[in-house]
Amino acid sequence: MHSSKEMFNFDQCGECKLVFLNPRVPLDQLKNYYTSYYLPYRGAKAWGKFEQLVENSQRKLDMKRVNRIKDAHAISSKSLILDVGCGNPSFLKACQQDLNCQTMGIDFSDEGWKGESAHFEGIDLQIAEIKDLPRDLKPDVITMWHYLEHDYTPFENLSYLKSIAKPKTSLVIEIPNFDSASRKKYGKNWAGWHTPRHTSLFSPSNVELLLDKSGWKVSKLLTYGTMDPYLLYWMSKMEQKEIKWDKNMEDEFWEFVLGMMLFMPNKLMEKQSSLGIMTVIATPK
Numbered sequence: 001m002h003s004s005k006e007m008f009n010f011d012q013c014g015e016c017k018l019v020f021l022n023p024r025v026p027l028d029q030l031k032n033y034y035t036s037y038y039l040p041y042r043g044a045k046a047w048g049k050f051e052q053l054v055e056n057s058q059r060k061l062d063m064k065r066v067n068r069i070k071d072a073h074a075i076s077s078k079s080l081i082l083d084v085g086c087g088n089p090s091f092l093k094a095c096q097q098d099l100n101c102q103t104m105g106i107d108f109s110d111e112g113w114k115g116e117s118a119h120f121e122g123i124d125l126q127i128a129e130i131k132d133l134p135r136d137l138k139p140d141v142i143t144m145w146h147y148l149e150h151d152y153t154p155f156e157n158l159s160y161l162k163s164i165a166k167p168k169t170s171l172v173i174e175i176p177n178f179d180s181a182s183r184k185k186y187g188k189n190w191a192g193w194h195t196p197r198h199t200s201l202f203s204p205s206n207v208e209l210l211l212d213k214s215g216w217k218v219s220k221l222l223t224y225g226t227m228d229p230y231l232l233y234w235m236s237k238m239e240q241k242e243i244k245w246d247k248n249m250e251d252e253f254w255e256f257v258l259g260m261m262l263f264m265p266n267k268l269m270e271k272q273s274s275l276g277i278m279t280v281i282a283t284p285k
Contacts, residue, residue, distance in 0.1 A: 008195040016209055019178050019201040033197055034109055039245055041111045043088050048250035062094035064226040072281050073141050073170040075099045082139035085147030087112035092123050130157040137164050144173045149198045158214035165284050171216060173280040174225040179203035182232045182276035191235030207280055216282040224270040225277035230263040232276035
């Protein structure tokens with residue numbers, strides 16, 4: 001989702017098999033790769049006349065995430081949900097409306113909510129890093145929807161989040177799964193590489209190792225997520241086509257829908273074998 005033809009290198013640890021970007025883009029240059037035409041920031045507007053249909057799809061995704069939270073933790077009006085890397089904070093809006101709880105989102109840029117303060121009124125949105133969070137915050141639920149793979153210091157940040165968590169805080173992480181069918185199918189064109197924004201590509205064993213070392217105990221590790229795995233397949237196909245990601249996506253819409261319908265039988269297997277996404281739920285040790 002960037003116009004540059006730059007090449008980037010990934011290495012793999014011979015022991016834990018973590019795949020990591022090496023070298024990484026210097027932090028002071030990273031914003032050059034999160035521009036206004038980055039598809040997650042563009043949201044439904046990227047799809048032109050199909051904007052409303054895409055917005056409806058996003059609402060369904062947000063509600064799936066709300067339900068994932070309900071399954072992981074009992075929520076009351078006093079509960080605080082902290083979303084790390086909130087981007088466009090539609091998930092927090094859904095939490096606010098459905099759970100009537102306190103909501104907070106942080107990101108290193110306000111591109112996801114800039115100019116929409118009225119729509120997200122009542123949600124505490126901050127341009128901040130994890131280390132900036134106050135030690136007395138004590139969130140009840142911490143969510144990372146496709147954030148951890150972007151994190152430059154995941155061990156330090158997960159350790160800090162553990163230090164500000166309650167004893168029964170639930171941590172919910174959704175990330176691409178390197179050890180998945182879509183990565184094996186698309187190889188160098190796999191959308192999960194997402195260079196250079198993704199700095200770590202996890203598999204089940206090494207994400208559990210990371211959480212254990214940073215003070216968290218994994219209670220569930222699922223081979224699927226709330227995000228439709230078809231999106232990884234579709235984006236990988238678009239990478240093969242060398243699509244221009246800043247264009248109006250209208251002319252891709254019907255092919256996208258047809259592909260989604262044809263992909264549905266594959267989803268019957270996602271609980272046995274990961275198609276590209278995994279979910280980790282943990283609590284402090």
